[in-house]
Amino acid sequence: MDIGFIGLGQMGHAIASNLVAAGHKVTVWNRSADKADDLVQQGAVLAGSPAEAARCGLVMTMLADDKAVEAVTFGPEGILAAANPALHVSLSTISPELSGRLAEAHLAIGGRHVAAPVFGRPDAAAAAKLFVVAAGAAVDIAAAQPLFDAIGQRTFVVGAEPKQANVVKLCGNFLIMAATESIAEAMTLAAKNGVERSALLEVLTETLFGSPIYRNYGKMLVEEKFRPAGFAAPLGLKDMTLVGEVASASRVPMPVLSIVRDRLLSTIAREGEDIDWSGIGAVIAADAGL
Amino acid sequence: MDIGFIGLGQMGHAIASNLVAAGHKVTVWNRSADKADDLVQQGAVLAGSPAEAARCGLVMTMLADDKAVEAVTFGPEGILAAANPALHVSLSTISPELSGRLAEAHLAIGGRHVAAPVFGRPDAAAAAKLFVVAAGAAVDIAAAQPLFDAIGQRTFVVGAEPKQANVVKLCGNFLIMAATESIAEAMTLAAKNGVERSALLEVLTETLFGSPIYRNYGKMLVEEKFRPAGFAAPLGLKDMTLVGEVASASRVPMPVLSIVRDRLLSTIAREGEDIDWSGIGAVIAADAGL
Amino acid sequence: MDIGFIGLGQMGHAIASNLVAAGHKVTVWNRSADKADDLVQQGAVLAGSPAEAARCGLVMTMLADDKAVEAVTFGPEGILAAANPALHVSLSTISPELSGRLAEAHLAIGGRHVAAPVFGRPDAAAAAKLFVVAAGAAVDIAAAQPLFDAIGQRTFVVGAEPKQANVVKLCGNFLIMAATESIAEAMTLAAKNGVERSALLEVLTETLFGSPIYRNYGKMLVEEKFRPAGFAAPLGLKDMTLVGEVASASRVPMPVLSIVRDRLLSTIAREGEDIDWSGIGAVIAADAGL
């Protein structure tokens, strides 16, 4: 397929590379153009603006936050200013509110919108093993399916309105933090009562909690290795803030969310901005005098 | 082996039955003797007192709470009053504090103590698929191993002091409640934003959270089927209270524990004593106006 | 003095009326001009735009939220578009962040800014018994002092940067909600243990907690009279959200804030938008099965 791809950060670069490798003709754009160098060597084309990348008719975006997605969409020479209306497939973790505005804006000019945020860290992106959570019109998702197949191991369709996928993605990130907080509280209790953290973790993951999240985050908590950050605490805070905004707008009290939000604030205040979001474990232990 | 077994509730009866089936000579005792009728038909012997059951030298107990374990151990004609000092293998979910007192009391008369609480609901007990979490002297655990093999699928040894196993068991129960609370908060957020609970659960369990707890409790939350109770909310509250007592004694703040404890109180106050502990999901949804 | 006054809602109207009564020449502006009718009869002059009201050189604003203050300041024919740079005295409960932007914008054109949010409900405003919390340059506060004297019983100066007054105002509103939540929890505990809410309140306010907040909010909780709303729950939520944003930006975990925020969400979800913010008491009681 002939597509545009915007956003060549750690995640976006790996994804774009897989799209090129799968034989698609990819026109890329990034704020710092040099991030595209090796992709161009692999066969990608460098666009001069988001609008140019979107000219292809289907454009994917993978960006850091709402602000960045707004800039490449609504800004001058943004996607909405492309020669032809496009199908915009947004992979970023953004607010459902922005997702709704994107859908409306595209619709207004005859374009279409699919939200397709992904689960997986950079290594999963590189291995084309992401999980894609998509929402939008069935025909649009079908159009993007070959691309999802090139970057992920499985696609879940969770609704016909794009923002529903963003809600699911935020729920997932919330649950990762909730699990990490809970495991760290339990480990601290165990440690202060003479039980090895690793012994607790083994029982948990070999019996009732044998999932990747419990294994991976549990391991980080056992090893107390929170730097360098795979996913920095301020980014986690950004996501939990987005969850909080959705919860507030839809009148849903979420006390565990409140705890992880406060915990991330404390972690950043005490440990600095460069700690992994699993670093809440350090603060949970310190709170108990460890 | 020639053993005693005390406590023939739903869990204890299933376990004792498996011990008999495995060829062990089991002398049983229960406060209401009629619970032993079918076991006797299978070949078990009925004892007239805990002390009599403990005469065999190795006695297992599977009881509802600290009070019941104290009664059969320290009470008149209790285990400590047996003709010979015994190896007492306690399967119950009790406080580490009581576990410590049991160990001391047995030691004082030349007996031994192993704590071996189990993970698994009654169906797992019936299928001999429990997970056994054991702590105590290696020689004592080795002595009980054939029994563990007859009732469970795997044994974890988490320490040399019996109470360490109780700590791990309490951590596990806490994490079940923490996961249930967290999933229910996320599902409520999803539901109020147009996402089917089942769609969210499928994404979670097929990607990052594919463990038995997330599958089973997630399913209960999707179906909102909280009665009849598999494990009633007041029993959950009892366990969370035990966790809180350990946390308090060892100076460990556990905010997620505080939330699930308050949530269970609210659930019992609003829904009654007969609801399953996963019924916190009903209150979480109601709190958001659902 | 010759001043402008913008915003004639329940609070603003009462304040403007007191300024007129104190002999000041007041040029008023409101989005709905008819709210000014009786003030004009009392001697006020009606302006055609915020800019016109600001022409006087000193302009006070008393508006509902950040958005309204932004509109009358930065909007077309806004305060910043006045013929002369003005001293802008902002009485509204707004974010410190906006207060900072206002100060910068006024400074840039040679104007000045004082933040002077007030404590007191509409009856206190009508009686000229407000408490004024002011921050800004000493000379600017001195210039506005005659006006503060006309509307309030006392002025507190809390700093030289305008936004500091907004922080103090938000702290005050947070503490009102925190006290209400705490009292309601205690009253619910008392009620479920056979103690009259009013008996508890009497002991509290006649011994250690004899302040207006405890008396007034305590009385509302005893009488369970939450409608009509003196200050509606969604407005309370708006303020708590502002507090949360300041807390998040400055990395301050505030768990009691988290509780009152979640409680307001639950109150609005279960009881509707038209309940007073003290109506959290209804939900606190219901959570305990009352």
Place this chain on the structure above:
Amino acid sequence: MDIGFIGLGQMGHAIASNLVAAGHKVTVWNRSADKADDLVQQGAVLAGSPAEAARCGLVMTMLADDKAVEAVTFGPEGILAAANPALHVSLSTISPELSGRLAEAHLAIGGRHVAAPVFGRPDAAAAAKLFVVAAGAAVDIAAAQPLFDAIGQRTFVVGAEPKQANVVKLCGNFLIMAATESIAEAMTLAAKNGVERSALLEVLTETLFGSPIYRNYGKMLVEEKFRPAGFAAPLGLKDMTLVGEVASASRVPMPVLSIVRDRLLSTIAREGEDIDWSGIGAVIAADAGL
């Protein structure tokens, strides 16, 4: 009157001294008899046992906790073993549950029971300025009234069942901690945004929160003077644990209680056992990186 008085700690000693000074004939007992030396010089009589002190017909107790009250009441030579049934006036902060058991036990032997916990620190006790919160039969309270008049500035009667007074006392202590936590959160927010803690406190106490608790605890938080402890954190934790037990038994979720309980645990774990309960302020500030 001819009375007995048991418990000569810091509070009890001051109270007993006032009773002697008021002209009552006081027979005292304390575990460490030397604490009675100066009282005997003032005219008090030293008893050899609690039972002997209770022989007078009316006996007051002022002790540290449930355990101490149980010991002097139910123990050998305890109050219940006195030659004559007594009216037992319990001033201690104990559980409503124990209060109920005391009432029953006294009733069973023809005695009577009044619970009359007090508000006030040792200096208020020395000045005979305590607040007495009494519950019990009207006739019994009337009998004790002259004594209450000699030790306090005012008596509140909150119910006919003794334990109701204990509930009110626990509510009061809970609200002190809740206010302290809330003020400290607000002060931390203020401090991190450039507002002096003392400036915030002045606004609060001179406007809406002008009560002794806000003044005194606010001052301690401003000065960050948490040692030596006037009321040590572990004692505060003991009281909050009692509140939690009542809340749990009566099915009342109290999230602010959960926060102060966790906060006290963290304070003790990080700062040690010898810090004042207002020392939670140190941990609240540290959690924000101060």
